[in-house]
Amino acid sequence: MHLRSTLAGLALAIGLASTQASAETIRIAIGTQDTTINCATGGLLIRELGLLDKYLPHDGKYKDAKYEVQWKNFTSGAPLTNEMVAGKLDFGAMADFPGSFNGVAFRDAGKQSLFISVLSGSTTGSGNGIVVPASSAVQSLAQLKGKTISVPFASTAHGMLLRAVAAQGWDPEKDVKIIAQAPEIAGSALRSNRIDAHADFVPFAELFPNRGFARKIYDGSQANAPTFHGALVAGDYAKKYPEIVTAYLRASLEADQLIAAEPEKYSELIEKVTGVEAEVNYLFHGPLGLQTRDLTWKPEYRKAVATAIDTLKLLKKTDKGLDVEQFVDDQYIRAAFKQAGLDYDKALANYAPAPLKANDAITGKPITDFKRLAQIWVRGEDKVRHYSSPEEALKALADLEKEGKDIRAIYAQAADSGIKLLASQAWFVRNAKGELNAFLLKDQAQRFASANGGTALDFASVNQQAVVAL
Secondary structure, X not given: OHHHHHHHHHHHHHHHHHHHHHXXXXXXXXXXXXXOHHHHHXXXXXXXXXXXXXXXXXXXXHOOOXXXXXXXXXXXXXXXXXXHHOOOOOEEEEEHHHHHHXXXXXXXXXXXXXXXXXXXXXXXXXXXXXXXXXXXXXXXXXXXXXXXXXXXXXXXXXXXXXXXXXHOOOOOOXXXXXXXXXXXXXXXXXXXXXXXXXXXXXXXXXHHHHOOOEEEEEEHHHHOOOEEEEEEEEHHHHHHOHHHHHHHHHHHHHHHHHHHHOHHHHHHHHHHHHOOOHXXXXXXXXXXXXXXXXXXXXXXXXXXXXXXXXHHHHOOOOXXXXXXXXXXXXXXXXXXXXXXXXXXXXXXXXXXXXXOOOEOOOOOOEOOOOOOOEEEEEOOOOOOEEEOOHHHHHHHXXXXXXXXXXXXXXXXXXXXXXXXXXXXXXXXXXXXXXXXXXXXXXXXXXXXXXXXXXXXXXXXXXXXXXXXXX
C-alpha cells in the first residue's frame, strides 16, 4: 500500500512538472531601431501590425506555452547590443557594422550571438552617405580635405567614411578631422553651419536634405562597399527556441511582402510612428528604391560582415577576429522561407531592386524602361505618380503647381548608378534632343555633359525652363 501511494505521488509530481513545463511563459524581447527605417521589417512593422502572434508555435513543446512579447526601441545599435549581452533582449535589428560589434561583444562575454537575416541592403553601399550644410560651397568629398566631418562612431556610416577617406588616399588622422556626433546633434550642427560635413546611416543622408538644411555630396555606392541592416538573436535563445526564431522571421517575411505591395501606405505608417517623412521612407522602401529589401545572405553581405570586423580591429574595438561562417547563420531564414512556400535559393540569386509595374501618368501606357523614370508624390494622394522621363514629370509638375497642389516629393533615377534620387537635390544634363538625365553630384553631371554633349543644370534651372516652356 505504501509503495502504491508512493508511486501515485511520484506520477502526480511528474504530471505537475510536465504541465508546468508546457505552460511555461516564454519571453520574446525584441530590440528595434524605429528611426533606422531599413530595420522596419524586423521591428516596427511587425510590432505595429501584430504580425508575430500569427506565427508563434502552439503545438508540441509549445502546446500550452504563454508568450510575453516585449519591445524596446533604440536610436543606434550599441545600447541595443549592451542589453542583448546583459540578457535583457533576445532579438535585435541593426546594420552590418554594429551587428559585427554585437558578435564581438557576445564573444567577449563568453556567449554567442547569431546574425540570422538581412532585412534591407545595398550590395554597392547605397544608404550610407555624407552631407554638408545646404549653404556650403562643397560639391564633392574631394573638397573636404582638412575639414571636420562628424559621424556616429562605431556605426556602419563610420566604416563607410573610413573607406571613402582611404579611397581619396588620405590619412584619416591627418588629412581630415573625424569627430563623434549622433544624428540628432548633427542635424542642429548642420542647420547652424557648425560642422563642415556629416556622415550617417539610413535615413539621415536623405532625411536632412529632404528637410532643406543639408545637401548630399557622397553616396555610399561610390565606395562600392556592401552594406545592410539585419536581425540578430542570442545564440542560447536560438538553441532553446529555434521555432520562435523561425516564427520571428516569418513575421519579417510578411512585413516585407506587405510593404512591397503597398509602399506608400506603409511609408505613411512609418512616418506616423517615427516622424521620418513618408517620402523619405518611400525613397528607400518603394520600387527601384535606394536600397533593396532582401532577407537572403548574399555573398556581398557576408563580405560586409567580414569588412566590419576588420574595421573594428582598425578602430581598436577588438583585437580578435570573429568566424563569419559561424556568426552568420542562415538556417532560420531558410526554414522561414520553406514554411512560407518561398524559394530561398531563387531569392538569393536575385539582385534586382524592388520592381515597378506602372503606367505613365500622362500617356497611360505601361512603363518598360526605368533608366529615366521620374515620379511625383502629391500630398493627399494615396499613390505616387509615375512618368517615363524627367522632362515629362517636370511638365506635369508645372501644371500641378498651377493647380495649387502641394508636392510632397519628386524622384529621379541616377543615370550612372541607377539609385533613386530626390530630384530637388539632383543635377541634370539636357542633351540636344531635350532629354534629361539625372545625377547626384554636379561633377558627375559635368563629366557626362562633356563626354556626351549637353549642359549640366541644377533642379531649379530645369524646373524654371519647364515653367517657361508652358
